[in-house]
Structure formats: structure tokens, C-alpha cells
Ligand SMILES: *[C@@H]1O[C@H](CO)[C@@H](O)[C@H](O)[C@H]1NC(C)=O
């Protein structure tokens with residue numbers, strides 16, 4: 046069965062109770078005129094994050110017109126939902142538009158398992174949009190059976206890490222031009238079990254679906270650190286987050302996980318609770334001094350020794366550039 050071996054692996058994650066970890070983003074920052082992009086926004090945490098960003102509008106001055114006072118409502122951010130399934134995305138966009146009253150919720154096709162799709166998406170986005178203030182790298186796959194992306198990368202490292210690496214890379218100039226701007230990477234507590242095996246990055250020598258997920262989440266944290274280091278002084282800051290154990294479609298590949306989800310539902314967050322730490326990192330004023338840090342429940346969180354290792358971070362950066370055919374600098 047696909048989810049074999051998950052019990053040991055995920056118990057510590059499952060047992061971090063919701064009660065102990067109910068971080069809530071209390072920032073009141075409003076986003077009129079801002080542009081945000083959320084990957085994997087058609088379900089779960091991504092959808093909730095997108096909705097909140099679209100919702101953060103504000104009233105401005107009262108205007109006196111024709112013997113009446115008129116107040117002006119400025120809508121929240123213009124939010125792009127970057128989704129593999131555009132039809133599903135459109136449904137979600139309609140829903141968010143209805144709930145938030147923000148018409149500027151747009152769906153664009155992005156398949157992170159195909160670098161051609163990523164490049165096409167970025168090209169389209171860069172031509173149509175002048176700014177990008179918030180990039181939320183949220184999409185992810187979890188515990189898929191061994192499979193490869195269009196470019197021959199193992200699916201977890203390919204989508205969760207390399208796909209977002211390329212996307213971030215292609216959008217970086219726009220983020221810099223729009224500074225102050227932020228990048229949030231959704232990682233996981235599961236990174237603690239991750240290792241970067243440079244000799245087996247694509248899982249060809251040995252493969253374990255649960256661990257492959259952990260490795261890719263460790264890669265997310267290492268990249269956040271390295272990116273943050275490289276972006277110092279650019280006005281762009283980067284954060285990685287552990288959203289908590291969230292009920293989402295990520296478990297679609299494992300009947301075992303669905304069962305565990307049910308058993309431990311008392312400590313499982315809703316997608317809306319799961320979105321709080323991403324929102325906290327995207328919105329909280331003055332967070333720039335914590336550039337590169339990892340967050341859980343809206344607090345700086347402890348990461349594994351591997352995740353703190355700068356040598357590994359740099360090497361992974363170079364290897365990733367190499368795999369994607371990007372210049373190392
Ligand atoms: C995958 O790794 C976990 C954790 O080390 C282990 O418990 C499990 O048996 C492994 N699964 C397989 C199929 O090897």
C-alpha cells in the first residue's frame with residue numbers, strides 16, 4: 046500500500062496538538078493596491094490564504110457628493126491563483142470574489158511539475174502585471190508513489206523544491222522592483238526527518254515516499270535561508286513556515302493517512318487555521334529583521350541541524366541551478 050511506513054514517521058507530527066499550537070495572525074495590515082500570488086490556491090491552506098489576502102481592503106475618506114457622504118471601499122490585494130487545474134481554480138476564484146467582494150481574483154495555469162509550464166506562467170505574469178508584493182509558495186505533493194516530473198525530476202523534490210525554486214527565480218526581479226515585498230515558503234515540521242542526499246537527489250538509488258516528502262520540505266527551509274542571505278538589502282525578505290497538521294487534499298495518496306487524520310482529528314487544524322502562519326509572515330509589520338527564519342504557529346520555530354547547515358544550503362542552491370539550467374548567481 047502506498048502509505049506504508051507512515052506510522053512511525055508521522056506520529057510526532059500528528060501528535061503536536063492543535064490546542065498547544067493555535068497561532069493566529071493578528072496583523073491588521075490592509076492590502077489595497079498590492080499584488081499577491083499563491084501557488085496551489087484552489088484548495089486547503091492555499092485557498093484560505095488567497096481569500097484572506099483578497100479580503101484585506103479598507104475604507105478611505107468620506108466624500109461629500111450631492112448632499113450625501115460617500116465612503117470609498119478599496120478592495121484587498123489583486124490575487125493570482127496559480128493552479129494546475131484551471132477549471133477548479135475558476136470555481137474557487139468565483140467563491141472568493143463572492144465572499145470578499147473583490148473582483149480582482151485571477152486564475153492562471155501553473156503546473157509545477159513541468160518547467161515549460163512554469164516558464165510560460167512566469168512569462169505571462171511578467172508581461173501582464175507591473176508588481177508582485179507577496180509570493181506564497183504553497184503548492185505541494187505528499188507521499189506520491191515513485192514518479193517523475195516532465196523534466197525527469199523525482200516528483201517531491203521536483204514540485205515542492207525545484208518547481209518553486211524556478212518560479213521564485215523567474216519572479217525575483219519583479220519582487221525586487223516591488224520592494225518591500227515578501228516570499229513565504231510553506232514547509233513542514235516533517236523536515237526534521239529530511240536529509241539531502243546529494244548522491245540520490247532524484248530517489249533513483251533508494252526511494253521512500255514518506256521520506257521523499259520530508260527531504261523536499263527540508264530543501265524548502267534550506268532555500269529560504271540561502272535566498273534570504275542572497276537577498277539581504279534588496280527589500281525582499283523570505284520566510285518558511287510549518288502550517289501545522291492540516292486537513293487537506295495532500296493525503297489523497299494514502300488511505301492510511303486518511304485514517305490517521307480521522308483518529309487524531311482533535312489535533313488537526315482546519316485549512317483556515319493552517320493559513321495563519323503564512324499570513325503572519327506575509328503581513329506582519331516589522332518582520333523583516335527575521336528574514337530567512339522558519340515559523341510555526343506565528344512564532345519563530347526551531348529547525349533541524351541539517352536545515353541550519355549553510356554548507357548544505359549553498360550546495361543545494363548550486364545543484365538546483367545546475368539541474369534547472371540557471372546561472373549560479
Ligand atoms: C520509509 O521510512 C520510514 C521511516 O524511516 C520507515 O518506517 C518505513 O518503513 C519506510 N518505508 C518503506 C516502504 O521502506
Ligand SMILES: *[C@@H]1O[C@H](CO)[C@@H](O)[C@H](O)[C@H]1NC(C)=O
Nearest residue numbers: 206210228230265268269283
Ligand atoms: C522557497 O522554496 C523554493 C524551493 O525550495 C526555493 O527555491 C525558494 O528559494 C524558496 N523561497 C523562499 C523565500 O524561501
Ligand SMILES: *[C@@H]1O[C@H](CO)[C@@H](O)[C@H](O)[C@H]1NC(C)=O
Nearest residue numbers: 350351353354355356357358
Ligand atoms: C554541514 O554539513 C556538512 C556535510 O554534511 C558537514 O560536514 C558539516 O560538519 C556540517 N556543518 C555543521 C556546522 O553542522
